[in-house]
Amino acid sequence: MYNILYTLDKVGLVNQKGYLILIQILALKIYDEKYNPRRLLFYILDDEANYSKISDDTIQAFIQRIENLIGNASGNYRKILRSKELDFKNENHLKVLICVVKEFQDYSFVKSYKSDLYQLIFHRFAQPFAKDSNAQFLTPLPLIDFLVSVVNPRNGESVIDPTVGIADFLSVSYVNSHSKLDDNNIFGIDIDEQMISLATLNMLLNGDGNATLEQKGDLGSIANKFNKDNGFLELDSRLNKNGNWDNRADDKELKKFDVVLTNPPFGEKRAFTPTNEQERKIIECYETWGFYNGKIDLGVVFLENAYRILKENGRFGIVLSNSIASIDTHKQTRQWLMEKCRIVAIFDLPANTFAETGVNVSMIVAYKPKGDELEKLKEQGYSIFIKNIENIGYEVKTIDRIKNFVKVYKIDPITFEIELDSQGRAKLNEDFTQTLSEFKSWCALQEESLQNIFIKAK
Template sequence: MSNTGDIVAKLWSLCHILRDDGVTYNEYVTELTYLLFLKMLEETKKEERLPKAYRWRELAKRDGLDQLDHYKRLLLDLGKPDVKDVLIRAIFTDAQTRLRKPTNLKALTAAIDQLDWFSAREEGLGNLYEGLLQKNAEDKKSGAGQYFTPRPLIDCVVRLLKPDVGEVVQDPAAGTAGFLVAADRYIKDRTDDLYKLTEQQGHFQRHSAFVGAELVPDTHRLCMMNLLLHGIEGGVDLADTLSPDGERLPKADLLLTNPPFGTKKGGGRPTRSDFSITADTSNKQLAFIEHVVRALKPGGRVGMVVPDNVLFEDNTGRRLRTWLMELCNLHTIARLPTGIFYAQGVKTNLMFFQRGKTDKANTKAVWVYDMRANMPAFGKTRPLVVEDFTEFEKAYGSDPNGGAKRKDQGETGRWRCFTREAIKARNDNLDISWLRDTEVEAEEQLTEPDDIAAALIGHLKAALEAIETLSEELEPNGAGEFAAEAAE
């Protein structure tokens, strides 16, 4: 295990202390975020961003009720609207501690002080924090997996789409900023940590290159912390992309995202004035696709995770796919294995497309890679790894926009090409499979109770979403929709 791995394990072990204080796993990571933020500002010599009374050493030296009361004041004051530092205000807005016992706060501050901070700095404080987020997501009890996309998947998408200096990279459902951090790392690896860039280019990369939105306040807090520790200042708003806030996000050269699945709470619809295809649906994943297309600059490219129903759902789903293939070149779909997400057993896909320079007939053919059939049972005992994407990346080729030479592997291979005409003959249904599907057999191989539960939950969620979709279509406006389509 690396030094960072050791530190993450030590930090995670502290959560057992806090469970006696009524602190849940997710709250524990949020609690740690407040404390680690203060400590990391000390370690990186950036404490001038904080009032002297609220720096790490002032907190850590105190004991008992004095320390706990001081900590509560600190959380309250650093999140006030008049705090000028935007990042500090974002991390501490509405912050409150779940700790009730002074001994637990002392245990946390003492343990954090005793960590091997020299090694953590050498390996990167951002890596330490990402390790902590991953640990939290892997723990089924935390429920954080819904905000955490597996890093091997993220890194695969980033390698294929090749983020470049000067590009605006957007994630409209940023979660803990996994895609944005990976894109930043990709660019830094090719520019000697930005040292090869001009001062102006470096400033753009740190302050303007990465943008997005995150709806959940606590997740946004973790997101901002993650960005800070990777040298990215801000960029992700606490906002609902499906509201007018989403219209204000900067247009993107590259959009990377794993948007939330399911329907908006209470059957709510998007409130975007620019939405025409999905304005009347509460289906979040369909609405996010409309946002993604509208958020792209001409020539902008996309890599995004979508559930299966996006590929086959009728009515709004079909109109959306037809519209997307007109405006964009939808060149690649990868059918992902089941069981790769920590908290949900849903079936997912990767979609890659590029916004056309015109609005007509941009998709000529769609290449589909099947990573799902005849694959291992992924889960706790067999996590997703980088090597699982090797053959797909080789088939995809070196052109980010799918223009590399590709060879159809036929009915026995995983990689096939379907013309736009062939897809049209399927009523623009993109849920295309040809290999014998052994997913059920794969699920039968699961042995971990957590993995079995995740698979069951996935099937139940899919069934509930199908019922909600059908209910929507049977509403009066849905009936009118059918009539209009029949008239066509």
Template structure:
């Protein structure tokens, strides 16, 4: 077992100390965020930003009668911008509160973290361990499909194919815990000797300005900041805000060279409030407006890889108009039909769409001449916690995609018996611009047949209800029946 995996398992077992108090997995990882930040600052001799009474050694040496009170006060003061000058520290601890009730439990957590060996001969393990904790949290969390953690294997494949380069602006408009941005940073570091090949000005750009994005959930944003901090990234262009609000129209979130993202699925709290989303401005779901944002946020010639649910490929009405705009303004060169079960919910059907913004602001003819579709879903094994997605599972697709991030590598249509096929723009138009195209017989069976635990069954039911609500909303919008729309919104709440 590698050192970081061992650390993850040891830290995860400590969750048992708090589970009896009704603590959720995300609450536990959030609690570890605070403690790991203080521990890391101590290990790396970087405690100048932290008041002496709240440093790791002070917590470690506090008596059991005072340790919880000292820790609670530390969370309050470290999130107070009038007491702490460092912006990143305040952002991580802002509105922080502990869920630990018993001083003895806090003492056990502190002692356990302090006793772990955080460094190997090759590298420190803080960043890798934190990534592992986030994945554990996602695997154990049964929530709506739009909030599922993107498997790191899928992230690595998308980054590998899109080939991020130093000097580019890279955006994730639904940043989550930062998986795409960190993987892109790793790829660029590997290509530039950890940025040492760059000039000081270029290094500053990479560490502070290259990575950009928004996250709309406070607790997730906290995890994002901590994850970036542990990977030695301190960008100035990641903020707590809604991409579908006017915040997403700021200049720093436009002109992206590369967008990598897995936007939320399911119904939103309301339609977008941005003036520029002219196609999806009245759509009460997340996925369609996020795709329109990606189209508009790319610079001319910029490229994107976006995870989307199946309905983005086949919805009529606004969905069809959006696909037409996508294929007009962008070269939608590749669609990857993903297997089910990889987002920790058996019924979620997803795809990755790869596209490049045209070199013209408004092309006179469609930028998409043909779409290549790779079916990784039909006949695929059942994926899940007992059979996780592996890098080798993508090998055939990576070879078929080729080494050109714009999709212009030599490719071979494998015909009706193969997994990779080419469909011309004319053929797609003849299908009423429906991109939900399959040709292989799916012998994998219903992915929900194997559901056993109440949590899995509840998650599947929630997913189906959410999908049904999206379809009803789409019908209402299509018919223009504004009278019953408020009733639907009220029912959703």
């Protein structure tokens, strides 16, 4: 990684242009592994790398191989490559291309899911180029793995992340379902086009690349929703006030999903205050807006969004500030949520969960019961699984000015050596595995609808 960043810096491409070039080169690497496994084209020979002039036959042979990759790419690979950021006549671009190919030609991206190489591509590479607002780069994989396992997306179900970032929730859902999820049924929205490029790259690496990932304006999925034809509709300030989103003057119908998984922006620093008439009209389409005085935590906005876009018996898992689940400021929101959903679980996480903030974090899991089932459950006094997770299996360390998730292992209190499991592997110091087991056992004692949703195969 250092050599690549050094080269980008040396040629003046530690900027958005360089970032896009890097994404496109990585897309070619993934495409080559998936579609040319017996005769890879993503490589460079020593005499090709040591060319004197761009017109030399040696470097031209290398350029031709890469151009062939670009020409053969299709589907969402083509979507990433369509802007043609890489200019083969530009010597600085060529230096970057050669450096990236040399660094990665001996590694397999396709076989490296969740490995150090995965973190290198989707977390460490992103940070030098990231906008301050793109904290979703740093959503830790252990948290994502855990929440996906709890919510349990299954074969035939539709899944969306309305603040998709780099699509870790979606890619992990696909992989954890043992590729039984249809990636034509996977959706994501983000306000940042570069996020969508990285998300697409992530899904190409971990799936077949048919996920529907879209960039939509400054308000993203706050204003824009998928319709039943997988196009978009925008909330109508005249007809959709206070959460009445299914009321349409046109023939479009709001798409509803089986699963919503998301880690939206949240907290006091990211509170939403409408700055113009259009923003005011859109936020008035949210019922929870009426609970606050002039500004609203974006976590609350996306919590309501998750509920509104769910099918009956659909479920969501969302990462929020702990304050939404605890302090008086959000009391009406909690009451609203209890009236709308069957709360299933609340997991509290330590303040060091995220690299960019010391805010205490909670994960809320709920489902949307059919008909009058929720009223019956409330009358019966249903239980909620609540767990304080103290050990998360990693710590955040800054290495070469880049924040990394460094694994933390269990230490034997007697020998002070790292504990090993039955297969001789080091044990992470994490509570997720035990908590997931406890949660599944708890589910088996709850109402049949909950069991069918969270623990039974489909």
